[in-house]
Amino acid sequence: MFYPEAGYYTGSIYINYAACVVVMTIALFVLRGIPERLELLFFSTLAALAALAFFHHSRSLWITFDFWMNPWKPVGNAGSKGAWSD
Numbered sequence: 001m002f003y004p005e006a007g008y009y010t011g012s013i014y015i016n017y018a019a020c021v022v023v024m025t026i027a028l029f030v031l032r033g034i035p036e037r038l039e040l041l042f043f044s045t046l047a048a049l050a051a052l053a054f055f056h057h058s059r060s061l062w063i064t065f066d067f068w069m070n071p072w073k074p075v076g077n078a079g080s081k082g083a084w085s086d
Contacts, residue, residue: 012062019054020047 027046034042 012058016058023050
């Protein structure tokens with residue numbers, strides 16, 4: 001079983017932040033024709049939607065990165081319970 005400790009997903013916040021920065025930077029250069037009165041509303045909404053869109057993806061990328069850096073190993077003889085020990 002996988003039980004993350006408190007604060008395990010803190011690294012996923014950095015991944016989500018980086019994805020939002022990339023989206024906002026691209027949007028800033030591509031969408032230069034937006035009137036100044038709507039810029040704050042548009043980019044604030046875009047930032048919130050991008051953060052929500054990448055939330056689960058950033059967590060799964062963080063778990064993948066953690067597994068890549070620290071792979072899980074079977075403990076002792078698993079017996080009839082399966083390949084992994086609880």
